[in-house]
Amino acid sequence: MRTTRFFALAAAGVLATTGVAACSDSDKGEATGAGGPIVVKASDTACEVGTTDLGAGTATFKITNSGAKVTEFYVYASGDRVMGEVENIAPGLSRELHVELPAGTYETACKPGMSGKGIRGALKVSGSAEPLTADAALAGATDNYQRYVKSQTAALLEKTEEFVAAVKAGDVAKAKALFPVARTYWERIEPVAEIFGDLDPKIDGREEVIEEGMEFTGFHRIEKDLWQSGDISKDGPIADRLLVDVKEIVAKANAEKLSPLQLANGAKELLDEVASGKITGEEDRYSHTDLWDFAANLEGSKAAVSALRPALEQRSPELVKQLDTEFANVEALLGKHRDGDGWKLHTALSKAELKELSDGINALAEPISKVAAVVAK
Amino acid sequence: MSGSRLTRRRAITLAGAGVAGVAGVAAGAGALINGSRDPAAASDHPAGAVPFHGEHQAGIVTPAQDRLHFVAFDVITKDRARLVEMLQEWTAAAARMTAGRDAGVLGAVGGVPEAPPDDTGEALGLPPSQLTLTIGFGSTLFRDADGRDRFGIADRRPAALAELPKFPGDALQAQLSGGDLCVQACANDPQVAVHAIRNLARLGMGVVSVRWSQLGFGRTSSTSRDQATARNLFGFKDGTANLKAEETDLLRDQLWVQPGDGPDWMTGGSYLVTRKIRMLVETWDRTSLAEQEEIVGRTKGSGAPLGRTDEFDEPDFVARGDDGQPLIAEHAHVTLAHPSRNNGAHLLRRGYNFVDGSDGLGRLDAGLFFIAYQRDPRRQFVPIQTQLARHDVMNEYLRHVSSGLFACPPGVRDGGDHWGRTLFG
Numbered sequence: 001m002r003t004t005r006f007f008a009l010a011a012a013g014v015l016a017t018t019g020v021a022a023c024s025d026s027d028k029g030e031a032t033g034a035g036g037p038i039v040v041k042a043s044d045t046a047c048e049v050g051t052t053d054l055g056a057g058t059a060t061f062k063i064t065n066s067g068a069k070v071t072e073f074y075v076y077a078s079g080d081r082v083m084g085e086v087e088n089i090a091p092g093l094s095r096e097l098h099v100e101l102p103a104g105t106y107e108t109a110c111k112p113g114m115s116g117k118g119i120r121g122a123l124k125v126s127g128s129a130e131p132l133t134a135d136a137a138l139a140g141a142t143d144n145y146q147r148y149v150k151s152q153t154a155a156l157l158e159k160t161e162e163f164v165a166a167v168k169a170g171d172v173a174k175a176k177a178l179f180p181v182a183r184t185y186w187e188r189i190e191p192v193a194e195i196f197g198d199l200d201p202k203i204d205g206r207e208e209v210i211e212e213g214m215e216f217t218g219f220h221r222i223e224k225d226l227w228q229s230g231d232i233s234k235d236g237p238i239a240d241r242l243l244v245d246v247k248e249i250v251a252k253a254n255a256e257k258l259s260p261l262q263l264a265n266g267a268k269e270l271l272d273e274v275a276s277g278k279i280t281g282e283e284d285r286y287s288h289t290d291l292w293d294f295a296a297n298l299e300g301s302k303a304a305v306s307a308l309r310p311a312l313e314q315r316s317p318e319l320v321k322q323l324d325t326e327f328a329n330v331e332a333l334l335g336k337h338r339d340g341d342g343w344k345l346h347t348a349l350s351k352a353e354l355k356e357l358s359d360g361i362n363a364l365a366e367p368i369s370k371v372a373a374v375v376a377k
Numbered sequence: 378m379s380g381s382r383l384t385r386r387r388a389i390t391l392a393g394a395g396v397a398g399v400a401g402v403a404a405g406a407g408a409l410i411n412g413s414r415d416p417a418a419a420s421d422h423p424a425g426a427v428p429f430h431g432e433h434q435a436g437i438v439t440p441a442q443d444r445l446h447f448v449a450f451d452v453i454t455k456d457r458a459r460l461v462e463m464l465q466e467w468t469a470a471a472a473r474m475t476a477g478r479d480a481g482v483l484g485a486v487g488g489v490p491e492a493p494p495d496d497t498g499e500a501l502g503l504p505p506s507q508l509t510l511t512i513g514f515g516s517t518l519f520r521d522a523d524g525r526d527r528f529g530i531a532d533r534r535p536a537a538l539a540e541l542p543k544f545p546g547d548a549l550q551a552q553l554s555g556g557d558l559c560v561q562a563c564a565n566d567p568q569v570a571v572h573a574i575r576n577l578a579r580l581g582m583g584v585v586s587v588r589w590s591q592l593g594f595g596r597t598s599s600t601s602r603d604q605a606t607a608r609n610l611f612g613f614k615d616g617t618a619n620l621k622a623e624e625t626d627l628l629r630d631q632l633w634v635q636p637g638d639g640p641d642w643m644t645g646g647s648y649l650v651t652r653k654i655r656m657l658v659e660t661w662d663r664t665s666l667a668e669q670e671e672i673v674g675r676t677k678g679s680g681a682p683l684g685r686t687d688e689f690d691e692p693d694f695v696a697r698g699d700d701g702q703p704l705i706a707e708h709a710h711v712t713l714a715h716p717s718r719n720n721g722a723h724l725l726r727r728g729y730n731f732v733d734g735s736d737g738l739g740r741l742d743a744g745l746f747f748i749a750y751q752r753d754p755r756r757q758f759v760p761i762q763t764q765l766a767r768h769d770v771m772n773e774y775l776r777h778v779s780s781g782l783f784a785c786p787p788g789v790r791d792g793g794d795h796w797g798r799t800l801f802g
Contacts, residue, residue: 264491359451362586369493370493373488373489373491375491376492
């Protein structure tokens with residue numbers, strides 16, 4: 001029984017990933033039911049979803065971006081658990097999302113500018129579905145999170161390619177603009193990346209952690225050149241290396257399945273990253289774009305917790321309530337420092353504002369530190 | 378499937394530990410689980426335990442221990458129930474830690490491997506060390522800077538908790554001053570004191586945030602006649618004329634809030650003033666012995682008032698020397714602070730020395746963390762400090778950089794009582 005469920009869930013995961021991976025040839029996806037894909041018209045101000053009521057099973061959404069901003073499309077279960085998502089839909093393009101949806105209430109969201117809560121809409125899925133057992137809920141968590149990782153690695157690769165191209169073209173302004181964006185996808189899944197020990201310092205090592213005999217490479221090396229000297233004329237080989245390393249980690253991360261316990265610990269580690277590196281401004285010391293990384297770590301932590309949500313709801317509903325409250329609190333605190341589609345520079349925040357963020361992260365990290373023990377029960 | 382069997386075994390272990398803790402099984406298995414640190418030691422032994430429960434909070438007339446870790450917290454939640462719940466958790470943890478046990482029921486090493494331990498562990502194997510934990514409430518807990526009644530207790534704010542006036546020469550740093558809550562941890566082992574504060578801060582995550590904290594060493598006051606008077610970093614005995622635990626009449630008049638003083642929730646409590654006083658020790662050390670003694674009004678060796686022979690002799694403010702000048706100067710520290718010059722006002726002091734490293738200018742960042750308990754600061758600390766701030770020649774060598782005023786409620790009566798019950802109940 002358990003095996004069957006496990007495979008069923010795994011299959012759902014694969015379907016959704018196919019959708020994400022099918023970026024380049026968007027017509028290849030499977031059609032949904034008789035009516036074909038559900039059409040989503042996304043613009044900078046609207047998110048029109050063809051139907052808001054469907055039957056349980058695999059749904060296919062076809063999202064067309066008619067806006068001027070790059071957008072994303074999400075299907076969320078309660079607590080913003082991502083059931084499926086497509087990142088990086090450039091203006092004028094269409095992409096498909098395949099996602100298996102059991103009966104329940106969901107939300108759809110377009111995120112023009114790829115930030116914030118997005119433009120939300122209700123989605124009702126009807127049909128019969130047995131409630132998940134605890135074990136199935138945990139197996140589902142692993143698959144759900146792997147799906148998330150794949151969506152992020154796809155975007156990471158794409159944005160790193162753009163960043164590397166800008167660096168090699170000597171376009172300082174464009175490279176500066178892309179730096180925090182590409183890092184966002186990296187920072188969301190950093191606990192996965194850290195599993196591959198030698199790649200993490202190559203891609204994301206800060207100058208002081210580079211051991212003797214090792215070259216200072218990766219994002220922060222280019223960051224230093226971009227912001228400190230403004231001279232990236234010799235960074236071509238470093239940019240090429242970055243792309244090779246990112247490609248390697250993307251391939252490895254996509255193949256990796258994190259256990260529920262690893263997810264729980266990953267959610268906590270992401271907040272530790274915020275508490276020790278981003279609040280202090282150590283991470284992006286040349287560009288001061290630490291709040292981008294802060295937001296990405298927070299989103300990544302939330303994605304991991306969301307994946308575990310069905311299991312947590314069964315075992316410790318009180319903890320879920322607490323997590324919801326504290327996530328909302330930090331999001332509100334961080335939200336004060338939005339700047340357009342991005343974030344204010346670390347240097348623009350007062351010490352009192354940073355302490356407020358630090359208090360918020362500590363308040364959230366406390367319940368998150370309890371998740372692992374609940375998962376391990 | 379093997380996974381769920383493991384699960385059940387763990388659940389049973391956990392449940393067992395919980396029951397043992399709740400039932401208060403201190404000996405045998407319970408002690409093992411709690412990582413007990415020899416709670417049997419006698420309370421008057423430096424390593425022993427001071428009773429946590431009682432009419433008054435411990436850590437006030439308790440003979441001053443050797444070490445201090447003091448912390449002030451901002452309350453960051455708006456939820457009164459969460460605050461009260463945290464105070465209950467703190468009380469339970471304080472009762473355990475002062476008895477030499479771990480902060481939590483499971484202890485530093487008794488929990489499941491996947492969970493962070495409910496005690497941080499650095500006090501494992503250490504005796505209770507006479508740890509006392511004393512809580513106080515700041516005026517900002519009642520109303521914030523904008524005058525808002527934060528937790529529905531604004532009408533319970535004691536009049537005696539009125540903000541201290543600005544004294545001449547104050548160089549207070551806002552980020553080192555005030556606070557909604559404070560906890561004073563005193564122990565004979567600094568590791569035990571730090572352990573206690575660290576665990577309370579950990580338990581309070583999301584409800585409180587550390588605003589400032591201070592370590593102290595070498596008690597500068599004696600609060601019992603059995604204790605020798607200690608010296609501050611000026612090298613002088615400090616607190617010779619302090620209120621002592623044995624002076625029960627004076628304690629009633631000068632230390633404990635009495636019925637009718639109001640508000641009722643403070644009856645049996647006391648008001649705490651803290652001042653972090655930086656001492657410019659380098660310039661003091663260049664001052665002649667005679668001048669140092671004149672500034673203090675006592676001899677440096679025995680601590681006797683100038684013109685007298687024994688430390689505990691009453692100072693004679695009338696006696697004059699051969700030159701016709703008073704033996705104890707009009708503006709000597711001992712004169713200005715003496716009860717006879719302050720309408721009989723006494724303080725129970727239990728301050729500590731501090732050295733917070735150095736200041737980057739080749740000087741030690743050193744001084745006295747002044748702590749004083751009293752029945753009403755408006756009649757005690759405020760007039761005394763006003764005198765001192767205006768006239769004390771010692772001010773040339775002092776900088777007051779931090780200030781705090783807290784209402785410390787009466788003691789926790791028993792296991793069913795908790796910190797803040799009289800205020801929030």
